[in-house]
Amino acid sequence: MSDLRFAWLEITGKCQLFCEHCYADSGPQGTHGTMGTHDWQRVIGQLAHCGASMVQFIGGEPTLHPALPELISHALDRGLRVEVFSNLVHVPTAVWPVLERDGVSVATSYYSDDPAEHAALTGRPSHARTKANIAEALARGIPLRAGVIDIRQGQRAPQARQELAALGVQEVRVDRLRQVGRGVRTSQPDASQLCGRCASGVIAISPDGTVWPCVFSRWLPIGNVMDAALADILAGPEVRQVRSRLAAEFAARKPVVAGDGKKDPCDPQCGPSCGPACDPSCWPTGTGPCTPNGGCQPNYD
Numbered sequence: 620m621s622d623l624r625f626a627w628l629e630i631t632g633k634c635q636l637f638c639e640h641c642y643a644d645s646g647p648q649g650t651h652g653t654m655g656t657h658d659w660q661r662v663i664g665q666l667a668h669c670g671a672s673m674v675q676f677i678g679g680e681p682t683l684h685p686a687l688p689e690l691i692s693h694a695l696d697r698g699l700r701v702e703v704f705s706n707l708v709h710v711p712t713a714v715w716p717v718l719e720r721d722g723v724s725v726a727t728s729y730y731s732d733d734p735a736e737h738a739a740l741t742g743r744p745s746h747a748r749t750k751a752n753i754a755e756a757l758a759r760g761i762p763l764r765a766g767v768i769d770i771r772q773g774q775r776a777p778q779a780r781q782e783l784a785a786l787g788v789q790e791v792r793v794d795r796l797r798q799v800g801r802g803v804r805t806s807q808p809d810a811s812q813l814c815g816r817c818a819s820g821v822i823a824i825s826p827d828g829t830v831w832p833c834v835f836s837r838w839l840p841i842g843n844v845m846d847a848a849l850a851d852i853l854a855g856p857e858v859r860q861v862r863s864r865l866a867a868e869f870a871a872r873k874p875v876v877a878g879d880g881k882k883d884p885c886d887p888q889c890g891p892s893c894g895p896a897c898d899p900s901c902w903p904t905g906t907g908p909c910t911p912n913g914g915c916q917p918n919y920d
Contacts, residue, residue, distance in 0.1 A: 623669045623853060627823035627834050630659060630690065631679040635708050637742030639770070643834070645679040646742075652826020656686040658845065660693050662824060665849040667697040675702040675726075677834070679826075682710055688717040695722050702726055707752035708745050715759065724762035727753065730770070732778040740770060750786070757787045764790035822853070832861055839864075 632649030634641075654662075666674060674694050681687050682705050694701050703718065704726045710718075718725060727749065731737045737746035756763045765788050769776040776793055783791045823834045828845035830852055831837055839861050842852035852858070 622820045623666070623671050623822065624673070624820045626666050626671055626674050626821065627677050628659065628662070628674050628690075629677050629679070629823060629825050629834070630654070630681055630687070631684045632826050633683050634678055634680040634706070635683070635743065636680070636706055636745060639740060639742070643677075643679065649679050650826070651684055652828075653845070654824075654826055654828050656689065658828065659686070659690055662844050662849060663690065663694050663699070664697060665844075667694075667699055669850055669853060671699060673700040673702065675704055677704045680706055680708070682714055688713055691717050691720070691723060695720060700724075706741070706745065707749045707756070709748065710752055710755070715755075718756070718761050719759055724764070725756055726764050726766070729753075729765050729767050729779050729783055731775040732782040733775050736775055740774075750782075753783070753786055753788065763788060767791065767793045769793050832858075832865070836861075836865075 629643065631651045632643065632645045633647070633651060634645040634649060635647065637646040663674065676687060676690065678684070681703055684690075687703070691701050691703070699722075701723045702725065703723070707725075707727045717723065729737075729749065730740045731746070734744065734746040737749075738744045753763065753765070765783050767776045767779045767783070780791050780793060821833055822841075823831045824844060825831065825837075828843045829840050830842045830844060830849075832839055832841060841857040841861055842855060844852065847855075
């Protein structure tokens with residue numbers, strides 16, 4: 620995969636919340652997996668060597684991983700831009716200064732302006748803390764974007780978007796539920812939940828080192844960084860097989876249409892469930908290369 624640009628690094632499966640729709644099926648019972656700090660540092664170095672320009676630390680809740688500040692610094696030192704996707708329920712004191720560094724941004728999800736509805740979706744009272752830490756991040760000058768995930772009929776998603784705007788969040792998009800992980804409702808995870816660009820410039824790496832084409836295609840592993848170098852995995856036959864398989868499946872289905880009626884070619888980093896929705900540059904026309912550094916991924920340069 621010579622076109623690698625972006626990687627999700629799922630450094631933990633542990634989270635304070637138990638969101639009913641979490642694509643990663645994470646929660647308080649989760650663990651940091653078998654990848655140690657040195658393993659993640661090695662992989663980050665390999666990502667930079669393979670041409671990636673940005674990584675997103677995800678989970679679970681990445682701020683629960685004790686090595687997050689060290690891993691962010693390691694990525695920055697290797698010329699990578701960094702985004703941290705956090706529920707912002709609690710940000711450790713030691714993490715704030717790292718989030719303020721040049722080249723770092725934050726993303727979060729939001730569900731409702733009603734604390735009770737927000738808590739019902741996240742599994743615990745979380746609205747006040749998330750809201751307060753959004754305000755704190757903005758006060759510190761940290762670039763922040765948010766996604767309102769519209770899950771239930773009648774959910775106060777429009778009001779949530781208004782509340783975010785009132786806080787000063789300039790980049791907000793509403794996204795739909797994806798039926799992956801705990802988001803499964805009427806069908807098992809399959810290509811209908813994907814964008815069509817999996818394994819094309821993007822990869823995801825799990826807490827045990829498994830490499831996926833993206834965070835939503837966990838049933839299609841293409842290797843493990845604990846067993847092989849990332850460059851060898853990206854050049855391996857599994858990647859070609861997955862690309863061919865997905866190309867055939869995507870050719871047979873209609874494109875996903877966004878909630879506002881525009882064609883949504885966005886890659887899943889823009890994400891439902893645990894990930895924030897994006898505001899890709901290709902949305903106005905419904906065309907264009909919707910890739911992590913070409914619209915779906917925030918560009919604060």
